[in-house]
Amino acid sequence: MVFEGLADKLQGALKKLKSKGKLTEKDVKEAMREVKLALLEADVNFKVVKDFINKVKERAIGAEVMESLTPGQHVIKIVNEELTALMGTTQSKLTFSSKPPTVYMLVGLQGAGKTTTGGKLGGYLKTMGKRPLLVAGDIYRPAAIKQLQVVGKQLDIPVFSMGDKISPVNIAKAGIEHANQHSNDVVIIDTAGRLHIDENLMDELEDIKKTVNPQEILLVVDAMTGQDAVNVAERFNEKLGIDGVILTKLDGDTRGGAALSVRAVTQKPIKFVGMGEKLSELEAFHPDRMASRILGMGDVLSLIEKA
Amino acid sequence: TKTRQGITSKVDQVLKTYKKVDEELFEEIEEILITSDAGVNTTMEIIDRLRNLAKERKITEAEDLKGLLKEILTDLLKIEKSNELNVNSSPTIILMVGVNGAGKTTSIGKIAYQFKEEGKKVLLAAGDTFRAAAIDQLEIWGNRVGVDVIKHQEGADTAAVIYDAIQSAKARKIDVLICDTAGRLHNKKNLMNELGKVGKIVEREFPEASKEVLLVLDATTGQNAIQQAKVFKEVTDITGVVLTKLDGTAKGGVVLGISSELDIPVKLIGVGEGINDLQKFVPQDFVNALFGDDN
Ligand SMILES: Nc1nc2c(ncn2[C@@H]2O[C@H](COP(=O)(O)OP(=O)(O)OP(=O)(O)O)[C@@H](O)[C@H]2O)c(=O)[nH]1
Ligand SMILES: Nc1nc2c(ncn2[C@@H]2O[C@H](COP(=O)(O)OP(=O)(O)OP(=O)(O)O)[C@@H](O)[C@H]2O)c(=O)[nH]1
Ligand SMILES: [Mg+2]
Ligand SMILES: [Mg+2]
Secondary structure: OHHHHHHHHHHHHOOOOOOOOEOOHHHHHHHHHHHHHHHHHOOOOHHHHHHHHHHHHHHHOOOEOOOOOOHHHHHHHHHHHHHHHHHOOOOOOOOOOOOOOEEEEEEOOOOOOHHHHHHHHHHHHHHOOOOEEEEEEOOOOOOHHHHHHHHHHHHOOOEEOEOEOOOHHHHHHHHHHHHHHOOOOEEEEEEOOOOOOOHHHHHHHHHHHHHHOOOEEEEEEEOOEOOOHHHHHHHHHHHHOOOEEEEEOOOOOOOOOHHHHHHHHHOOOEEEEEOOOOOOOEEEOOHHHHHHHHHOOHHHHHHHHHO | OHHHHHHHHHHHHHHHHOOEOOHHHHHHHHHHHHHOOOOHHHHHHHHHHHHHHHHHOOOOEHHHHHHHHHHHHHHHHOOOOOOOOOOOOOOEEEEEEOOOOOOHHHHHHHHHHHHHHOOOOEEEEOOOOOOOOHHHHHHHHHHHHOOEEEOOOOOOOHHHHHHHHHHHHHHOOOOEEEEOOOOOOOOOHHHHHHHHHHHHHHHHHOOOOEEEEEEEEEOOEOOHHHHHHHHHHHHOOOOEEEEEOOOOOOOOOHHHHHHHHHOOOEEEEEOOOOOOOEEEOOHHHHHHHHOOOOO
16 A cells, blocks of 8 residues: 555655755655655545645755654654644543533434444543433434434433434423433433435534534544545534534544544544444544554654654 | 536536646546545556557547546446346345445345335345344334344344344245344454354355345445455455445545456445435446436
């Protein structure tokens, strides 16, 4: 695969340079071609790649190559720094409402991992001492309610449902009332998967938002998503004004370039990553780790850090 | 479908802006292919071929490139293996495999419905004993279609469910048995081994049946789909791909690489969540649709 040897290729492209001196425009251009291919192969969106490359080029041209680093390593360092910056330099935490219950709403494409992640989030909040309530707002997918109930039972978290004949807007509203009556201080609303171009279903989400005024709307994105991630994120964000992203299925071997795309178009933080099917497999998002994962060069970076 | 017209109109637009064939035009076409998830390698290959063919045939007008591009894409999708499901002889067993959330269970419902409509006797096997309410989901599909579902408890051994379903299919003289399996990421060794075990049960218990092992791929997936296809192919004898969620804006261009590099035919496409939202994959139509020539 193209990116496997990115570090080697960069070294190769820049080997003519001595380990001291400045990077010239020509050197950088050659190196940037390799970086561009690696990012594309990692599924980072084409336009995002273009912008990114331009930014890195600007910084790299004329940069002093430090004595301890070869030019290739130096470029990797710049690329990694910019990538991490783009990804958000600090970890972004979940926020809570000053007037409980805090309501979170999970939205996204079909099969992204909303229902599973809703359960995971509930479990995480429970360990923090909260009293979460899961609300079954997917009335369309066969056995979606049952799925959430099974998940709730595994975690010993209550699940509020009204069957599949009541509108999700009303279910959400009733769910909050239920939480108020049962002193649940956190409400997590599961919603049906939908396409970002499905106007009716996107309107439905907007209606839920208006009705329950959630603290956070979290977009659940499959880490394996390709070039289309930007369209999806852009549309959900335009329509709902999302507050953050949860990246699922990162336990696979995808480079996860979607993370970069989504982050770049929405400017919203990635808050958690899903690392497996088990309900305990939810982790905080680390921008730096994601950056080196996308470029496939964790080892190179640790070498650079030691240098 | 509207998904594919996205690339089409873009190609047309690009070809109109550029009257003459030049390097910049190739770059524009490259961009269109990349943004449809064709991947770097496949895109490079297509552009190389396009460039060579254009030179060979002395093509200088931008609009003449379209025919060439179509030729090349059709060629990439053309493989020896048939794009039709192999279900003409009875009994047939179909095993659905793929990563989490790709659309396996839903596609089973749709496929079962098509066979039922053709007058075939269909049986489903609830081989996903792992995911919460996966069995219930398949049962709802079974009810919708009007076919029986063989199931065990949640947490039971998948191979045992498939074994039972095969015995039942034989006893009832079923035409098509469709088996659901749990979603699994291809980099999980133990889960992939379990799938290998299911394959062996099928070989041993149902030698008389013709077999289809369908890899279900989400069209929204990027380059990881190639890796999925590679690894699933190593563990099971993948006979075809079902490409789902083509009703979105994702272009599903990764299919180009999968059929040309891995020699796996795409057989069906999913274009929605409804029972009727399944179509045969016809390479020529797919490419024509890329260029909006089918209407
Ligand atoms: N390996 C892995 N699988 C996951 C992860 N998160 C979810 N899944 C699996 O992905 C599949 C889909 O998850 P769901 O939670 O049903 O997704 P959803 O978004 O609710 O799906 P719809 O409601 O149909 O739109 C299931 O098989 C989950 O077990 C993860 O982080 N890693
Ligand atoms: N828009 C659209 N959605 C689809 C299509 N096929 C399946 N889906 C949806 O995708 C989601 C996941 O589908 P499932 O059939 O549960 O996927 P699966 O592969 O069985 O999932 P796991 O068993 O959890 O691995 C559901 O919400 C389906 O309704 C399709 O062609 N188009
Ligand atoms: Mg769900
Ligand atoms: Mg399933």
